[in-house]
Amino acid sequence: MITAQSDNSFVPxxxxxxxxxxxxxxxxxxxxxxxxxxxxxxxxVAGALLPSPDxxxxxxxxxxxxTMITPPVxxxxxxxxxxxxxxxxxxxxxxxxxxxxxxxxxxxxPTGDEDFYMPKxxxxxxxxxxxxxxxxTGKWRRxxxxxxxxxxxxxxxxxxxxxxxxxxxxNERGWSLQGHMGFIMDNLIAARKATPMVxxxxxxxxVAKDPAAYPQSTSRSNRSSVxxxxxxxEIIPExxxxxRIAPGKENRAMAGLSMGGGQTAFIGFNNPGLFxxxxxxxxxxxxxxxxxxPSAYGGLFSDAASVNNKFDVLWFGxxxxxxxxxxxxxxxxxxxxxxxxxxxxxxxxxxxxEWHTWxxxxxxxxxxxxxxxxK
Amino acid sequence: MITAQSDNSFVPxxxxxxxxxxxxxxxxxxxxxxxxxxxxxxxxVAGALLPSPDxxxxxxxxxxxxTMITPPVxxxxxxxxxxxxxxxxxxxxxxxxxxxxxxxxxxxxPTGDEDFYMPKxxxxxxxxxxxxxxxxTGKWRRxxxxxxxxxxxxxxxxxxxxxxxxxxxxNERGWSLQGHMGFIMDNLIAARKATPMVxxxxxxxxVAKDPAAYPQSTSRSNRSSVxxxxxxxEIIPExxxxxRIAPGKENRAMAGLSMGGGQTAFIGFNNPGLFxxxxxxxxxxxxxxxxxxPSAYGGLFSDAASVNNKFDVLWFGxxxxxxxxxxxxxxxxxxxxxxxxxxxxxxxxxxxxEWHTWxxxxxxxxxxxxxxxxK
Numbered sequence: 001m002i003t004a005q006s007d008n009s010f011v012p013x014x015x016x017x018x019x020x021x022x023x024x025x026x027x028x029x030x031x032x033x034x035x036x037x038x039x040x041x042x043x044x045v046a047g048a049l050l051p052s053p054d055x056x057x058x059x060x061x062x063x064x065x066x067t068m069i070t071p072p073v074x075x076x077x078x079x080x081x082x083x084x085x086x087x088x089x090x091x092x093x094x095x096x097x098x099x100x101x102x103x104x105x106x107x108x109x110p111t112g113d114e115d116f117y118m119p120k121x122x123x124x125x126x127x128x129x130x131x132x133x134x135x136x137t138g139k140w141r142r143x144x145x146x147x148x149x150x151x152x153x154x155x156x157x158x159x160x161x162x163x164x165x166x167x168x169x170x171n172e173r174g175w176s177l178q179g180h181m182g183f184i185m186d187n188l189i190a191a192r193k194a195t196p197m198v199x200x201x202x203x204x205x206x207v208a209k210d211p212a213a214y215p216q217s218t219s220r221s222n223r224s225s226v227x228x229x230x231x232x233x234e235i236i237p238e239x240x241x242x243x244r245i246a247p248g249k250e251n252r253a254m255a256g257l258s259m260g261g262g263q264t265a266f267i268g269f270n271n272p273g274l275f276x277x278x279x280x281x282x283x284x285x286x287x288x289x290x291x292x293x294p295s296a297y298g299g300l301f302s303d304a305a306s307v308n309n310k311f312d313v314l315w316f317g318x319x320x321x322x323x324x325x326x327x328x329x330x331x332x333x334x335x336x337x338x339x340x341x342x343x344x345x346x347x348x349x350x351x352x353x354e355w356h357t358w359x360x361x362x363x364x365x366x367x368x369x370x371x372x373x374x375k
Numbered sequence: 376m377i378t379a380q381s382d383n384s385f386v387p388x389x390x391x392x393x394x395x396x397x398x399x400x401x402x403x404x405x406x407x408x409x410x411x412x413x414x415x416x417x418x419x420v421a422g423a424l425l426p427s428p429d430x431x432x433x434x435x436x437x438x439x440x441x442t443m444i445t446p447p448v449x450x451x452x453x454x455x456x457x458x459x460x461x462x463x464x465x466x467x468x469x470x471x472x473x474x475x476x477x478x479x480x481x482x483x484x485p486t487g488d489e490d491f492y493m494p495k496x497x498x499x500x501x502x503x504x505x506x507x508x509x510x511x512t513g514k515w516r517r518x519x520x521x522x523x524x525x526x527x528x529x530x531x532x533x534x535x536x537x538x539x540x541x542x543x544x545x546n547e548r549g550w551s552l553q554g555h556m557g558f559i560m561d562n563l564i565a566a567r568k569a570t571p572m573v574x575x576x577x578x579x580x581x582v583a584k585d586p587a588a589y590p591q592s593t594s595r596s597n598r599s600s601v602x603x604x605x606x607x608x609e610i611i612p613e614x615x616x617x618x619r620i621a622p623g624k625e626n627r628a629m630a631g632l633s634m635g636g637g638q639t640a641f642i643g644f645n646n647p648g649l650f651x652x653x654x655x656x657x658x659x660x661x662x663x664x665x666x667x668x669p670s671a672y673g674g675l676f677s678d679a680a681s682v683n684n685k686f687d688v689l690w691f692g693x694x695x696x697x698x699x700x701x702x703x704x705x706x707x708x709x710x711x712x713x714x715x716x717x718x719x720x721x722x723x724x725x726x727x728x729e730w731h732t733w734x735x736x737x738x739x740x741x742x743x744x745x746x747x748x749x750k
Contacts, residue, residue: 017476017477017478018476018580019476035462036462037460037461037462038461039416039460039461039462040460040462041414084459084460084462084464085412085414085415085459085460086412086413086414087410087411087412087414087415087459087464088467089459089462089464089465090464090465090471090478092463092477095478096465096471096478101392101393101394102392102467103392103465103470103471103478119506119508119515121508124505124506124507126503126504126505126520127503127504128501128502128503128504129501129502129503129504129551129557130499130501131494131499131557131558132499133494133496140494145501152617152618155530155531156530176504182504182506183506205393242527243527
């Protein structure tokens with residue numbers, strides 16, 4: 001089975017920790033996994049590296065190394081882990097990322113000549129770790145905040161702001177670490193394709209210190225009224241006082257991926273006076289509610305002219321390799337057209353429910369933001 | 376053996392990931408470890424959680440949970456991992472930290488009423504992820520940079536700068552994540568005990584793109600001339616142009632822990648015109664060379680008056696539970712006294728070769744910095 005030894009095209013993944021030989025990736029994007037476990041009776045791999053969600057067996061060699069070579073993997077970022085005699089563990093060759101609600105191995109599968117998310121010789125903004133106390137949750141919270149390079153040298157300038165939400169099981173580091181959002185924004189701003197903006201990446205989970213105040217809310221939900229309150233009463237005031245942010249709805253946008261897309265709809269459509277633009281990256285489910293339930297969002301969607309007036313950009317993206325999300329966007333598109341609501345719809349060719357789809361979404365969406373009146 | 380079930384004082388460690396029951400810590404700082412591995416024949420724990428560096432066996436219960444309760448653990452931050460039938464894996468209840476040159480489990484053992492490193496209701500600075508290209512290594516490098524809270528609202532003010540180095544097997548995230556340096560500085564600055572300063576935490580490893588240019592240097596070394604050049608030609612110019620830094624040696628300091636202390640001596644004593652103050656946290660080895668080899672650092676230490684004139688603060692700290700480091704500092708102290716060189720020596724009571732020693736060192740050292748002429 002293991003013919004890779006004779007295939008010179010396998011090289012260590014770019015995402016490996018320093019000095020790790022495995023995992024390796026071939027020219028045609030097969031992944032060669034290997035872990036030493038001489039005493040194990042069974043070693044499997046699971047996660048999002050393989051087409052099936054079921055664990056797949058590795059094969060043991062005489063030295064106790066367990067090996068497999070996957071079929072070609074969809075380009076982008078994929079979480080995975082090993083099961084060694086049933087015990088879940090990360091690949092020692094990888095860094096860990098907060099996914100699946102714990103530290104989890106991840107691998108970057110090359111995206112060919114697509115380099116919009118890679119560091120280039122352009123001015124670089126900073127991604128700042130920012131701590132603040134949340135009365136609603138009774139805890140210190142951590143946000144990551146991108147400030148563009150020119151923020152440092154323009155002390156009198158105020159910037160528009162994008163609130164950018166992660167997915168289920170991830171945390172506030174996801175967009176900068178897995179998503180490479182800083183490099184995406186640096187490159188767009190340097191090319192004058194995006195308006196220089198501040199981007200806030202906070203945590204998508206919030207448990208109330210006083211649960212009785214939020215009887216309907218659960219922490220892990222697209223419709224968390226605790227999280228909505230944390231945004232309205234804590235995150236937005238904190239960010240827009242600490243950083244130099246231009247006032248008003250026209251300078252404020254929100255977007256999120258997967259669960260974060262649902263949260264964007266819940267917070268954004270329930271507070272239509274707050275954000276001028278909303279983005280849904282593989283996560284328009286809660287937005288689709290508007291057409292199933294006419295009373296949703298205070299009946300907002302029953303008046304197309306009012307929706308078109310309230311929002312500059314309503315943006316929906318998904319990968320072609322995540323059919324259920326692509327189909328939901330197609331449904332929303334049809335309903336938008338029927339109702340006469342303006343929306344932007346984007347398909348990421350050949351990508352799945354993973355970070356490369358969302359990198360592309362961010363790259364497309366942010367080029368449309370905060371441009372009203374500037375054209 | 377397992378009597379912990381009847382001991383109500385065991386609670387999940389503060390450093391556990393959200394919702395994880397284990398590891399737990401008792402009032403008297405014993406740690407209760409547990410991992411489910413029904414098929415395993417042997418499960419051990421290793422790392423820095425136990426007094427001995429040798430792996431210690433856990434005990435299996437009827438459900439396949441492997442358990443142990445450690446003796447009371449020294450307060451502070453400790454790396455550890457499991458060996459499941461000999462395969463190294465992290466504790467699924469913990470976050471991972473870059474230590475031992477890979478993602479590694481870590482646990483916070485409470486430090487009683489000592490809270491100088493905890494977040495408080497004071498203005499908080501940001502810790503910024505800053506990327507720049509390094510010609511010497513041919514790679515993009517990432518630094519973390521602390522800017523104090525007032526940096527945001529004082530656009531005309533320039534700040535002194537401290538370069539702060541991590542230890543062997545760690546990386547540029549260590550000081551902010553394991554070390555809590557941001558909270559330490561926030562609290563000191565709010566109490567007016569430390570001068571507001573920018574703190575740069577870069578990576579302590581550097582491999583030259585052109586190794587022939589650095590024939591004597593290895594990447595993993597206290598005496599890396601590649602790293603020294605990266606500091607002199609890349610890190611310092613990058614930081615002192617991107618951020619608002621007050622010019623001159625009197626506004627520049629360097630400190631490091633363990634390996635980073637050796638690097639601080641190598642870079643700082645070989646370039647005595649560059650830094651006004653140097654700090655060695657459990658890492659004065661390379662500094663001790665000055666007394667073993669009179670030609671070290673261009674003979675700098677042969678002239679006590681010159682050393683005293685060149686440096687405002689030469690600072691050495693170590694924990695009382697790391698005897699070899701404490702003894703080396705005692706040796707340096709004796710030699711300093713003999714030679715008439717001014718130094719500050721600090722013992723961290725009851726702590727070992729781990730982050731709580733270094734948190735305390737940072738807390739003490741930074742209170743002495745950048746105060747010449749202000750008293």
